[in-house]
Amino acid sequence: DQQVKQNSPSxxxxxxxxxxxxxxxxxxxxxxxxxxxxxxAEGPTFLIxxxxxxxxxxxxxxxxxxxxxxxxxxxHIVPSQPGDxxxxxxxxxxxxxxxxxxxxxxxxxxxLA
Amino acid sequence: NAGVMQNPRHLVRRRGQEARLRCSxxxxxxxxxxxxxxxxxxxxxxxxxxxxxxxxxxxxxxERFSAEFPKEGPSILRIQQVVRGDSAAYFCxxxxxxxxxxxxxGEGSRLTVL
Numbered sequence: 001d002q003q004v005k006q007n008s009p010s011x012x013x014x015x016x017x018x019x020x021x022x023x024x025x026x027x028x029x030x031x032x033x034x035x036x037x038x039x040x041a042e043g044p045t046f047l048i049x050x051x052x053x054x055x056x057x058x059x060x061x062x063x064x065x066x067x068x069x070x071x072x073x074x075x076h077i078v079p080s081q082p083g084d085x086x087x088x089x090x091x092x093x094x095x096x097x098x099x100x101x102x103x104x105x106x107x108x109x110x111x112l113a
Numbered sequence: 114n115a116g117v118m119q120n121p122r123h124l125v126r127r128r129g130q131e132a133r134l135r136c137s138x139x140x141x142x143x144x145x146x147x148x149x150x151x152x153x154x155x156x157x158x159x160x161x162x163x164x165x166x167x168x169x170x171x172x173x174x175x176e177r178f179s180a181e182f183p184k185e186g187p188s189i190l191r192i193q194q195v196v197r198g199d200s201a202a203y204f205c206x207x208x209x210x211x212x213x214x215x216x217x218x219g220e221g222s223r224l225t226v227l
Contacts, residue, residue: 006155034215043117043204043218044156089156091216099208100169101146101216105155 003027004092006104014112019077021107023090026071030092030102035064035075038087038106047088048075080111115140117219118187119205125225132192132199134222138207145188146206146216147180156204162188195226 005024013019021035031052036044050057050064050073057064063076077084087106093099118137126132138145147159158172162182173180177195182188192199202223206216 043220045218046215049215099144100158100161100171102158103148103156
């Protein structure tokens with residue numbers, strides 16, 4: 001049962017344009033959401049997060065939007081740069097019981113120069 | 114920079130052998146998570162441990178896999194009698210005692226079973 005889904009396995013964007021990566025979740029008990037970036041042969045690195053009490057969080061070129069009613073979050077990267085080319089994972093965590101973090105299957109972003 | 118340290122980075126085993134993967138969390142972190150990434154797949158949760166306790170092992174295969182996080186020393190993920198399907202990248206992550214945010218990941222251990 002995939003509780004966190006990233007339905008687009010890949011995305012190509014022109015340098016300078018906006019990249020939008022999407023993520024859907026099914027468990028309404030998730031209260032904290034994160035985005036990670038992963039290069040080949042490296043560990044995932046944290047990008048940005050959002051608490052369920054917010055609907056937007058911004059950090060430089062990265063903005064995460066959360067739509068709780070739709071159980072949907074998205075990551076916007078603007079402007080996109082070639083160095084942003086990587087696999088992006090969204091993750092979700094519940095506050096009660098286990099603090100298990102559930103990851104999506106990832107979206108491979110390619111930014112074209 | 115004492116990040117999450119995993120070793121070995123690469124491990125080759127023949128079918129039926131044992132694999133031991135080690136993870137030292139970031140300084141001050143007492144929570145360790147293990148994830149597995151199969152080729153062309155996402156990060157699958159395996160187990161969540163605190164010092165000397167397994168908190169959630171719902172993602173661990175019931176047989177051949179075990180994990181520990183002793184009072185002293187690194188966390189160890191142990192795979193007995195490895196099979197080709199165990200070939201994957203195994204990532205360890207840690208977090209502070211108080212869950213204020215993100216997990217910090219190591220570089221991963223890539224297991225290849227011949």
